[in-house]
Amino acid sequence: GENVEQHPSTLSVQEGDSAVIKCTYSDSASNYFPWYKQELGKRPQLIIDIRSNVGEKKDQRIAVTLNKTAKHFSLHITETQPEDSAVYFCAASSYGQNFVFGPGTRLSVLP
């Protein structure tokens, strides 16, 4: 079955700096890769997603890149703000089935 690894487990950046979180997956059948943000005590919320036929997708300060050959994808957050502090989860899925989540990255944006 699918296995998703995520690094780093914790990440601290200064406000205004960029943050990068990386994930790898094992199942070449996976074709949908969402990223979720979970603030303390709140529900996970989808922030960006990408399909396997696309190499990069950007939404304002957030971007995701996918390397299908190497089976890894990354979340890039530019110009970080204190409200970006949260736990971020990557996930891999095949056609909306069999979602497997990474263990999460706790991002702290320091003022």
Next chain:
Amino acid sequence: DAGVTQSPTHLIKTRGQQVTLRCSPKSGHDTVSWYQQALGQGPQFIFQYYEEEERQRGNFPDRFSGHQFPNYSSELNVNALLLGDSALYLCASSQPGPPLVGEKLFFGSGTQLSVL
């Protein structure tokens, strides 16, 4: 438009008891999935319901069972509770549709289950 709603928000049970958690999907969504999130970990897939049937199941024992009703709401039942079942149980709904629509999961706020 109400999002995904779950009840109760918190629950305390003792080992060996049984528990039922409830979920109402986002309006327009017909598929409900359940996830277990242990402290400090990512959500783990339990099962998915579509058209009142279990369509997929993760690596969870038969003590975990579910149901989906005609109005698309769902229940998660856990029998013979173990200490290790203590976790946040998340419900997620999704809608039918083309890629990048039907795949998007919308999560509820979860039920925090503590087994003593």
